[in-house]
Amino acid sequence: MIAIERKFNAYLDQINHITVLLPFTYFEGTSNKFSIKGEGVDLPLAIEEKVYLEHVVKYICTSSVELVIGRQYTIMDEHGGETDLQIGAVIRTEEFDQLFYYDGNDLGVHFTPEKTAFKLWAPTASKVKLKLFKNEETTHELITMERVDKGIWSIAVDRNLESYQYTFLVCVNLEWREAVDPYATALTANGGYGVIIDKEKTKVSMVNLPPFSSPTDAVIYETHIRDLTIHPNSGVNSQGTYSGAAEIGTVSPSGMMTGLSYIKSLGVTHIEFLPFHDFEGVDELDRNSSYNWGYNPIHFNVPDGSYASDPEDPVNRIIELKQLISAVHSLELRVIMDVVYNHVYIREDSSFEKIVPGYYFRHNEHGLPSNGTGVGNDFASERLMARKFIIDSLLYWLKEYKIDGFRFDLMGILDVETMEAVRKAVDAIDSCTLIIGEGWDLNTPLLPEKKANIANQAKLPRIGQFNDLFRDTIKGSTFNLYDRGYALGNDRVIESAKQVLAGSIGIGKRRHGLFLQPTQSVNYIESHDNHTLWDKLKICDPDEDESVLKKKHRLATSIVLLSQGIPFLHSGQEFFRTKKGIGNSYRSPDDVNWLDWDLRDANLENVEFIKGLINIRKMNAAFRFSESEQIRQHISCLSLPSPLIGISIGDIGHLGSWENILIFFNPSLTQQLVELSESASWNVLADHERASAVPFRHIEGDKVLLEPCSILIAAK
Template identity: 55%
Template sequence: MDLHDIHREFEAYLDAMNLATILVPKSYRDGKIQIFSLETPHKERHPLQIERQIDLGSSMKYECIIDIPIEIGKRYLIYDHQGGVTDLQIGAVVRTVPFDDKFFYDGDLGVAYTQEQTTFKVWAPTATEAKVKLIDPKTKKADYIPLERLEKGVWTATVFGDMEGIYYTYVVCVNAVWREAVDPYAVAVSVNGEYGVIIDLAKTRIEKPSVPPLSSPTDAIIYEMHIRDFTIHPESGIMHKGKYLGLTELETKGPNNTTTGLSYLKELGVTHVELLPFNDFAGVDERHPLQQYNWGYNPLHHNAPEGSYATDPNDPYARIRELKQAIHTLQAQGIRVIMDVVYNHVYMREQSSFEKIVPGYYFRYDAYGNPANGTGVGNDIASERKMVRKWIVDSVRFWVEEYHVDGFRFDLMGILDIETMKAVREMLDTLDPSILVLGEGWDLPTPLLSEQKATMQNAEKLPRIAYFNDYFRDSVKGSTFHLYDRGFALGDFNDREKVKVGISGSVRKKHGLFLHPTQTINYVESHDNHTFWDKMEIANGHEDEQTRKKRQKLATAIVLLSQGIPFLHSGQEFYRTKQGVENSYNAPDSINQIDWKRKSEHEDDVRYVQGLIQLRKSHRAFRFTTEAEINNHLFFLETPAFIIAYHLRDVQQYGPWRDIIVIHHNQEEKQSVFLPDEEEWHVICDGIHSGTILLFSGHKQINLAGIGTWVLVKQT
């Protein structure tokens, strides 16, 4: 009997390797069945033992034990005692450990291209048939090539001849339904990601330039930016506005001859740029990219670049070559590139390649069989399953080996499991231990045991991964979610002790969460939520602009001079505003673009941040790598509540000065701070100037002229 001829009077699902769940509607024989039997692909019949019956109201549920091994991928039928028949569909068995163990495959997947032949491999263990569909991009004529099933649920075919430029998809039959899907391992796609494309990646390869050494993660100064935002402003002076190639243009100038683009990044002195997602995403029509805007957290294809940033989204090579050129050029200018990766969810579960090829496997489900939604976007990737973990590790490896990226920022990393993140870190360490891994370690409601989640609370289990530190953020700025709440930099001092924990690298001995300062990402602003400036418009609206600018400089100084890894949001250094828009993920360019005119109006403030970056780089006492160093050298001074002052003591082995004092003051009233000895101290940073040049000297005490940061040093 052909499966497609079956009219399912009742339904049967394989929910474990030895368990069939049979649902019989009461409209069929009142739902009452005495005996079920299983017919194998060889036409042998075996009686099933009914373990449990459950009345579901409109139907009866029968749980039946299967006492013969089931070959997944073959067709089985279930008969009732009166000859009624249905097919045994694949159910929750895909989410069991025995299934995972049986079908785990550790080899290559995707397309292997040569001029002579192309080999396709796709993992589809629950499919009963599978084909690769080859489409001529010019004529749209399609050929279907049957795939052969190998061990571990892998299907393959080799097609002879030069297939370069041909579009392809997989067509698989699961539970008697044919579905068409783009290869989850596709490395090139057609416009809007409609098809995978067979290409010769070797044609796009370029050598990675040498980058400045990174001896510790705390040597990194991360600058987060969106490819389109950074260059799209009408006065950016950049030719390829909003494109990958916009990041390759040097010596560009904006209003009032201000430096823009790549040359500005170099001038600023940051070590890493963190680029919002640039894998292929939904939300922008690549044929008309300027008609829509998106941050990029709607992943479609994780191993192919986004086309809206390419000069020609119709040419599958253009986006690859241009992205590689952008990364290469940044690195050639001494700037490493961190990729923002979104492995925690897909854009739409039902339409995703994962769900079409192996339904039910790649996502988490709750106890009632509903898709989990810890991410808030309708699906949670089940990273704890072996082939999901393999896909994530393979993908990260691909971006390092093929595009030479220098780090990964894991979106909603707390959704992922610890074992997967460990596997990622261990794999990267075999390639280049200086590759950074950082992520959002929020604890989200996904059906995974809390001790298995890659959350900030479990940081000790992932010592080589860094976490966005929301305690640092909120104690300096005030709550991100309560706009009127003010942190230390906004003039409050209730969270003063928490700020001191943050300054100390949030290590355990200083009442923080982390084993080492290399685990904390210190920040007060990112692409998410209100910009610092927009929050202050509300929380500190009673103050004039000049005072608020001092507060923002104070907050940025706290970020750059604290122990840990500093992180700046692009434009933070010149008071970036999104006109009060909190979540600008799809807001127009007028809201999201970097405003180079605004930068030109705040050159002194930009120079101040530049000076702080230079100061951080000049002395390793700002960049300790261990908890022990912090305990041995960092001491807080006794000061009034609106001042935080600390002494980096006996640090001559780390740089040019023996002792350093940093003072953060959050009130406009003038104040004096007594120095810890009577020796001469040299001021290198005050509320207006920063850097490594001596501004003036003093003894015994220093006068603070309002809100700001002061740094004093003692020569060796």
């Protein structure tokens, strides 16, 4: 990129509005007239307004003819000075979006052995060239591309280009920039160049899973591809890779299942992998030298090479990721992909910014890039071609990799209309696809009613939201480590706890809840972000006996699995995962982030308890109602002294084996005697020691003793 020296600047800020900025150092910022010259244009501009700013004088001018975006124009002043007309804020106008929206499905590269077609959306470019080469050691070709309708640049090369590398050279505002194709589906190591591949050679056979009826039937288990297998005692051969995560039948030194087979044994339904699209933070050619969660997105349609056995082979990572997904499917589990469409790693270096500067990112009222994400840029999903990119990318993963669900990182940055369009587009392929996201209210310049956050959940009926009310009510504040929730002994949140247990839809006197339907509530107390629950417990109660802390931990996790909504578990939560007190471990070493299989082996009793609860949930539809009215019809709260909570699920004979189920929660450190709803013979499905879908003991009468810091599930 070559810097252009200009004595003054001129910008096209609307289709027929030009802003000229004259610095005080240039004729004291004065000019009484301006004119424009270019292809088919040679005429004066009308000065509509003159504004004195700190260092420049701003002239707002209008043109009597509509200018053609993509052509070069020269602006002249009364002194004989001239400058090029740069593309300014016009690209963020509705008129620009309507003028250049392209609805085709052929952007990027389309390969056949006889011909490869290239298409790039770059409406503000005056010239575009395709840079093509076999490898970095060979001489490259520069092929001029042709501009066609809607800002599309196109070229077809009539020969076999398999394995060729390519970039685009784009000239905007007289400056040439080189960029990787944003629609690239294969890359060189560390993403320096796009690669043309024959997708027929990446095909992997997949198991066709039966339809998934309701989001509340899901039990999500979140993990990181490297964390899952990198521990020395994981029993995995290809540790830290797609292939390692796909290994089945691996065991720890004690002979207990690890990895994918272990996850299957838990009874969960979906594995959510932290981001595996191409990201910054790990050198793909030296992956063991650093660690990253993957929230630094670079290229959205290519698997990251740091998990591949051969990152220098662009086809290898594609095949190995597909083989991992196939292995998950072979165990009748589903894959949720963590997607990060809310920002890019570095805006200035991104292909989006190089190809169409200023379009793909949100700007504040001062014209500066907004920063609701906290990483320096917010993706402008409300713009038509930005929205189209998100949808095109999702559909590519859905069709090509057979992904079963998407978890949207910082979904509150995106707009409601985009997420509605996402749901509709995904439904057209597979309506069983799970869509969940972080609906936090973030400081991005969107109108409040347009943000895809929890406050607007009523506009997003089939999209789940991570329920921070649930998290903070049961565990305590994530951001104040010393704040305690219900499971940690805070009896001031009992009423809130009852509401989140019932799906946060509003029961009893509270007829309006956080959500309209339980399918929108993703219930969790721990995820990759922030401290693990075990670490929070250790910080809150450093002198408490570990046996007591484990009871509190089990109680909190039990509430996740027994509440209405979608339960979400962080990998290792079932065996008291610790990150050594580190909250934000996104680039901490392996020994902080890995799944410690020795710790799992030491806590098998708790693992079995959690497995039992998952099975109870799966075997009893009453724990996973999909409609709010079902919850209000069948669920009520028992009248019990604080801090106890009793939930009755009644009149459910049509749903399975039981007519009535009682669930008791005792967060206190003492035994508590409670009355059952009636004197009868009750079957115990869970108590302080055991959980099983098959009753393992009986209670006769109308009273039961609850052990300290425990649950009890009784059914009849």
